[in-house]
Amino acid sequence: MNDPRLQSPAAARNRQPILEVLRQVLPERARVLELASGSGEHAMHLAGAVPGWTWQPSDPNPRALASIAAWREAAGLANLREPRQLDVTDDWPAERFEAVVAINLLHISPWAVTEALMAGAGGSLVPSGVLYLYGPFRREGCPTAPSNAAFDADLRARDPRWGIRDLDDVTVEAERHGLMLDKVVEMPANNLSLVFRRS
Template identity: 40%
Template structure:
């Protein structure tokens, strides 16, 4: 199997883990959307053994994810599910956390909207959504490097680009998710946390 490597995953895994250690204390089932190479899954799975970490991605990324899991020998990191942000192949229940890293700026806005809609239905009351990546604030880039990164993304595909945090929060709120934390991360990234609101009766 082909085990791919991401230098970015290697750099950001410890700052992300420092937050997840405090946030994911009373949960048990995590769905990772866009597991990519598989590096994050095995690193977080090893560091947080109380969690069942379910990987997922498009089918072309499954071989690398499976290779990382196989090499790790971890029983709490599960082989990838086929999850397309805009598709129908989504788990229906069983997860109290959704985690995704560096996906919102790769997806089209329609896919981001679809992802939030599905997450809103998937998570139980008090379930958590954790998203890592770069975001704009008040419609502006937080750094010149982020502006350059956005230009690079758009040159690769017109639908890509760094998203505005205000639009993301509006989308989360529309799907029953309440913002609870916004953590500064290295390299002008953020780790955002939302909690599923109680359903009115």
């Protein structure tokens, strides 16, 4: 029988460090909207680790949605919701959330997605709610490591609209929607965790 569950080596590597940051910045009970959930492995791991987090995975891709649904069924977690089809640039859910999470999204999407993400999170988060971003970023216009510079060149060769975003540019866009940078955490493999809070 064909198993629709996708597997991401990156998710297996970074899910525990991401969990450790989220435990520090989120309350024990929180409604979480995850954007671009991909394979669904992060959703399963993070929801499984903290039963008080009601985790809403989402993705625009039908193949990803099938994978998330299959991981969810295998895990049998009461706090992991059915995945919903959601493109960041389309209408967001009417529900309010304590957190919005986007892992490895900004560098593999056009800048318009970053703009839409900030607008959507600004409207969807409760006061003091958290926007959590994970991935590679430039700092003061420079890559954080030579490997990130090579990765950025590869991304731009695949799609000129893609590329590693500058932390300052992301922060300015967030502030336009009432989201203030609260914390930057150095992560493995030259990635960063960015924690914004809705003012």
